[in-house]
Amino acid sequence: MKTIPYKKPTETTLSFPASNTRVSAIKYLSAALLLAFGADASAATRINQVGFEPQSEKLAVVTDGTASSFEVVAADTGKTVFTGKLGAPALWKPSAETVRLADFSALKTPGEYRIKIDGQTLSDRFAIRDHAYRALNAAAIKAYYLNRASIALPPQYAGAYARPAGHPDDKVLVHSSAASRQRAEGSVLSSPKGWYDAGDYNKYIVNSGISTYTLLAAFEHFPQYFAKQNLNIPESGNGLPDILNEALWNLDWMLTMQDPNDGGVYHKLTNKAFDGMEMPDQVKPTPRYVVQKSTAAALDFAATMATAGRIFKAYEQQRPGLSARMMAAAETAWNWAQANPAVVFRNPADIKTGEYGDAQLGDEFAWAAAELYIGTGKDSYYRAIKADQLPATTPSWSDVGALAWISLAQHRAHLTPAADRKLIESRIDGLAASLAANWKASAYRVAMQEKDFVWGSNATVLNQAMMLLQGYRLNGKADYLNAAQSGLDYVLGRNATGYSFVTGIGARPAMHPHHRPSAADKLAAPAPGFLVGGPQPGQQDKKDCPVPYPAKLPATSYLDHVCSYASNEIAINWNAPLVYVSAALDQLTAGASMEQKVELSTLTRQEELLQFDSFNNDTALALGMKVIELARAAGKSVAVNITQDGTMLFYHGMPGTNADNANWIRRKSNLVNRTGHSSFYTHTEVKNAGGDYDHIPGMDMKEFAAHGGSFPLVVKGKGRIGTLTVSGLPGAEDHAMAVAALQAYLNVDL
Known part of the structure; x- marks a missing residue:
């Protein structure tokens, strides 16, 4: 279901209903979504509920039944437009299901369709069209606007999700763990802007780093995709692409988290304890603190600022001096980390909010060194990467080494002779080949293995897709593009739960995310465009939930309830690969189809x-x-x-x-x-x-x-x-x- 209209294929404009009422929110999601409230989430045919580019690989997963063939029918008339044989039955251990694949990649005619199998209900409706993911991409970026701190969201931009400003953060205290000679405990700082990190109202440098970088990488790799995008945010039309406008809201905050006296970076800005499930402007006023500097924060900050510095060099007119300021901030943060190479963050005794603690810092050093090398051309930074010791892995907030490989591969044509180009390319291709092999062997045709069903498993599958796309951009191997497509298919409905894991998107979206504004705004529908965490068997919130999980299997241990912070929370680092992958598949699939012709x-x-x-x-x-x-x-x-x-x-x-x-x-x-x-x-x-x-x-x-x-x-x-x-x-x-x-x-x- 397309929930976010766009004016024309070359210009996406995102808007929400203006009336802040329960009725308008329901209308926004459309009658089709209302019908899904009572639908059986274990429907036998699982499919990407948004749809496909005409030239993409198109797969559905069919569970149970004895049928050996399938049809694709026009959604409105029921006319058969394609018939095919189901693949051989195969067991998918993470969900303990025996499934068969329906491959209708040969169907390229634009339209809206359903899968029909004898003895089963029709599949959810899906589309085949050019720019299939433009609306999804715009919603995923606009979700960051809806999670902004320190600003009111007026109806002309936020529609039904309008709210007063919360957490101005213009009078933040220096916590005892962050005190220094120049900034004593209790000193007052101004640190506004930024995004609320997840379902809570705090702001964390480590998670901001990978989140902001991934948005910047999406723009750097596909600038033309975002050139005409209009997200209807306050900055729209100011001469910057809106994805950069949104990234700047967080980058401006990040810059305030660096101590100008020594270049160190505070790990987080936070209350001492989590706020309640209330709107940002209604929570009980409590002091906010910047807490302890850390090596991980300094390095993630340095990497992100170096990336932003090279990108904003082209926008000197719009933000004079910003690029140079970012590069200088990156180098001073690097110098602090060099002098303080093992300051591992742990929550002080009186701080009970998210920790983002990471004791393994080699990947952070490598990522920061790579971005500084690209930005400055200094061979000393390349040597600091220790490239021969750096593996390529699926990125996460605690494992950012792959981000170094992404940027080195992007800029490999003009690196200095110190760089080992063959190593750069082999690291990317080696990871992509491994992920593609897992994808090809999977009954569900996803790269996910049982071990990948961790907290935030949906981000794992999309980060795998992002790395597959890096491989495809290097050598054009079709399997890499197809495996990445399957990653997006998974989060949009081709999974063992039958949900679309993106709020407001698809026939059966997650409706009750662990997200304070969505829980407290009294609207029937949650804020749209957020990727929820997804299935994982830990069920760490089980004791806090009034309803049980439906299953304990890795791929079905998911609970669409506001209580479920372990499977249904939102987070800025989870949305970021959704932005990247949706844009990349729109653009690269179109490009691949031209080459094929x-x-x-x-x-x-x-x-x-x-x-x-x-x-x-x-x-x-x-x-x-x-x-x-x-x-x-x-x-x-x-x-x-x-x-x-x-x-x-x-x-x-x-x-x-x-x-x-x-x-x-x-x-x-x-x-x-x-x-x-x-x-x-x-x-x-x-x-x-x-x-x-x-x-x-x-x-x-x-x-x-x-x-x-x-x-x-x-x-x-x-x-x-x-x-x-x-x-x-x-x-x-x-x-x-x-x-x-x-x-x-x-x-x-x-």
Whole structure:
């Protein structure tokens, strides 16, 4: 069920109902959701309740029954549009179910459908459409706005979820554990903004680090996806993409948590005990404290600030001096951690809130060193990573080493010679291959193993998907993309509980999260867009819950009740991979489908037909403006370069592009000048031959890039005279944009 409307495929605008009433909240979720209140959560067919991109792998899990085939029927008419055979029965130990897979990946026609199996009820409704996850992605980011501290949420932005401001945090006390010569116990600090960490009202640097980084990584990897997104937050329209506006609300708070006297970072800002289940403005006023500096906090802060510093360098006009301030803060925090390498946080005796204690700090040192290395180019930081000793693992707040590999892989084309590029790529690919092998062997077709059903298991499956997507971005292996798709399918309903684990999304969403505003606002529906923790067999809250868990098995030990902080709480670090994975699958699946459609003969024909009778500076200007015109019409953001005989005649970077795009342009253009073919031709030729287009023998890939987007400019009778290069989209789309501009300018019918 689509719960968040968007204006058009290129611009997502998120809004909530304006009336703060029980009725409007119910209308917001729609009548379909009301019907689900009484639905059987153990329905025999489990499916992603949102839907799929046309080119994605599409699987459903079928439990029980004797049927051997299935149909996909149109949701409104019941007309059969696809038939298929069910896979062989297989046992999935985490849920003790024998299940069969229904694979309808071949169905690519947009529409709304259900799965039909003889003797069983129809599956939940799902859609096949382009940009299938735009609304989900917008809701997952908007959830951060709904969890903001120190600000009122007015109806024009929050709709039914409007509330007065709580926890201004402008008069925070220095706890005895945090006292120093310059800041004595009881000193008063101002530390407003930030997000409430989870279902409680405190703010924690360690968890903020991975959460904010993951949002920044989503933007850095897919800037065009977020360029036109309108989340309807107070900052919308200020010249920054809204995902960066939302990240800044937390980054601004994080900066206040650094002691300017020594560079150390306070571990958390908190009450002495958790607030009650009340609205933020209604809780009993109690002192708030910054508590003890810690090595983990300093390093997570340093890594996050270094990441933000490089991203906000492109937005100097909107936030003058911020990038430099962030990089300086990152280096001073690193220096503090170097001088204090083993300050492990433990709650002082009078502090009873979340601890986020971590005694293993090698991964934090590696992550911070990696981000500082990328930001400064200093080889000393690369050596500090100790890369040969750093494994690639599924990230979590306590294990952030994989974040170092993500960033190193993203920036591998322009790292210094000190970096071991082969090691970077092998770490990413090795983890992705292991996860994909688990996915392929799983009866439920998920990478999750029994050991992965930990507190916040839904974040585990999405962080696994995020790492699979890093592997796919390196080498384009279809299994990696498909396994990542299955991770999103799992949290949206293809799981053993039958729930969509995202509030407000799907036919059977979690309705009673452990989240103070959702519990206290007297609305029927919880705040939308939050990923709940998910099944895990520990049941640590069992004694506090008035109703029993339905089961103790790892994959079914889930309770949709506000009491269940062990399986049904929300958290900012759980939502972050939901943001990343939904955006990545929307964009990468579309890009993969374009690559699948292109034959080498088609690319040869393009080069033969798209040639000029003559070419000069005016030609370059008109051609460059044609690319910009097409990009604007499509709602895309690209950088465009036209070079003739080594002289740049045209360059323009649209909003959202940065220096990375200029580097891609240089490397792709170099490849065209070297080979004489479009960069997408070389990409396709190497890929079709089973080779690695990022490791072409005889080419230094710091100087060449075999990714689509650069096209040879040829004058008839004279030969190749230059290049047209586009950067900012997936390679196949960059290439398509360049070809479309050439075709329009030359008036050639391909």
